[in-house]
Amino acid sequence: MSSPRAARNTLTRDRVMDGALALADRDGLDALTIRALAADLGVKPMAIYHYVASKDVLLDALVDRVFAELPLPQPGDGWREQLAERSRSMRDLLARHRWALSLLETRSHPGPSTLVAHEAVLDVLRRSGFSVEASAHAFALLDAFVYGYALQESMLETAGLPDSPADLRAGMDLRAFPRIAETAALYTASTDYVFASSFEIGLGAVLDAIAGFADRFPDPSRPVTEADVR
Amino acid sequence: MSSPRAARNTLTRDRVMDGALALADRDGLDALTIRALAADLGVKPMAIYHYVASKDVLLDALVDRVFAELPLPQPGDGWREQLAERSRSMRDLLARHRWALSLLETRSHPGPSTLVAHEAVLDVLRRSGFSVEASAHAFALLDAFVYGYALQESMLETAGLPDSPADLRAGMDLRAFPRIAETAALYTASTDYVFASSFEIGLGAVLDAIAGFADRFPDPSRPVTEADVR
């Protein structure tokens, strides 16, 4: 009855990770338990531990798996378009796997795909003439924006908009918060458009700021030319 | 033996929340269990549920408790200095309670202190002549930056720098990632300074961008004057 026995070579580490990713996407991060994963894979819980040392390393590997989906910058374009595209890809990625951001925070023993993705961004900047210091500031600013934006979106998603039933239930009276109320009205009018355009606007501002870093943190050994920054 | 019985009026909701905050600060978010909290308070676990409906609402209340620590903007200054100060305060706050950011993501039924804090920021912008739309974009950009920056800092903290033992253990060879290596070298040279200045630089860039929003999203009913934006 139930399972006589799994057919010996049903499992691989890749299949375990695939199952974990699918389960997290389908039912959320809380539903990703070893037992549920095993059930999805048609296997008993402890079988998983022959391919993954612990749930912690499974989650670390899952983060890296997500980064592996991130397309690398296209070498043809200028740095500005390359970074803009990567930022949009990252935002899409975090939207596609809404649970990923919460993993990024705590868990962060970067895996190979994570390092490749970071290396690629820094490489775009350095090849375009930005100094090490300018690149570091640029990277920090850009990713802060992208992550922060994704965080805000997920907060709005789980919380609902500020005048949602969740807040009324909590006894909030929006009349005490007129500024929030008028802002909420703006978003309820056309959420998708306003939010998407807000991302592009913020992104543009961030890229403008990054362009300015080239002059503020010049490479001591290799002056930046106009052609570099373009 | 053990506890004969706790002295009847030892507990209040405030004491529960104080204990939870102290426990999270001391031992981290994972250590914040109902049982551990009860032990800290000298009480049996189930006693806590007379003041808090569930652990979920306890965590929601904890987030609001953190926001209550955030100083409100000082009305005397200009909008730029007020927002800069609030951003620094927020960064300090998230550094003081390193666990808070991970709660912000998932859990977000905003409490009263959270709403007050958000209202105050929007009010600064609106009083300085920014339109509703400009204020919304400004708020989104500013908080995205602050949260994103805090997220990066906590990632670096838990991960260690890219050439830490944790990564070497994972079999990473930094020689395959020269851009990351040179950036890591920059940070290992003088972490605190570089990182703190990176925050100020990013913050300045973000505030510059926000200043530009006044022109790009003018208030249709109330044109912005030079004195407003200052």
Next chain:
DNA sequence: ACCTTGTACGGTACAGCGTACGGTACGCTT
């Protein structure tokens, strides 16, 4: 064809989690 052996998977069990349910004794009101 048989036997041996390494290993991929299974069973059982334990400690710790959140919390439902019901019991008990304290301190206030009368």
Next chain:
DNA sequence: AAGCGTACCGTACGCTGTACCGTACAAGGT
């Protein structure tokens, strides 16, 4: 002094991750 509401306690259930050990299959040597 009596009674009562409520603040705290005991017990227990279903869930989690995972340690430890058992088992049966696939492959290789003979």
